[in-house]
Amino acid sequence: MKALFVNCTLKKSPRQSHTQGLMDLSKKIMNKEGVYTEHIRLVDHDIAYGVYPDMTEHGYDRDQWPSIFKKVLEANILVIGTPIWLGEKSSLATKLIERLYAMSSQQNEKGQYIYYGKVGGCVITGNEDGIKHCSMSILYAVQHIGYSIPPQADCGWIGEAGPGPSYLDEESNAKNNAFTNRNATFMTYNLLHLANLLNSNKGYPAYGNSRSAWEDGTRWNFENPEYR
Secondary structure, eight states: OEEEEEEOOSOOTTSOOHHHHHHHHHHHHHHHTTOEEEEEEGGGSOOOOSSSSOGGGGTOSOOOHHHHHHHHHHOSEEEEEEEEETTEEOHHHHHHHHHHHHTTTOBOTTSSBTTTTOEEEEEEEEESSOHHHHHHHHHHHHHHTTOBOOTTOEEEEEEOSSSOOOTTSGGGTGGGOHHHHHHHHHHHHHHHHHHHHHHHTTSSOSTTTOHHHHHTTOOTTOOOOOOO
């Protein structure tokens, strides 16, 4: 089992990322459960804007997305982390979703969309408000392109209204926040449970959801109304 954690912080390494701090909580649980995990800080890579698989074919001099997409395909679980800015996910989180979407028309060996059989979740940190709003946006997007979302597939931490300490700041006492710790734990195990279920069943049956079969004329029990 493999899990890929993509941190969409705006801070380049080695600057401290509070989002990474909360993602590491989930990552450590997965490691203890025998899952191979990998972490990518998206801002450290030269990822072009666009909705094509390789943007060097569309005017950009460089695009490292194809190498990152290989890691996405290898992973059973994708966890997207983002800080909150003005109540929204980061611009890099939007870029990640756009690039994932660019690949979503590809198909697996069953003729299903390429992300079928994979599981997604998200981790949010920030101040004041926005956890549910950011989670709603991210989780809708990844399920739309084919990821499966288990119950309670998000977790987050926010400080009090106004300027103040962030997740990793000692004065925030965030690591002792029972609500955040519980949700991070539940999210992690629900991701693992669903990923294991899908993996043991070799993903979803191709009955009723194969793009290639549809294009070949298969309609299963869909009744196409005929107007005469």
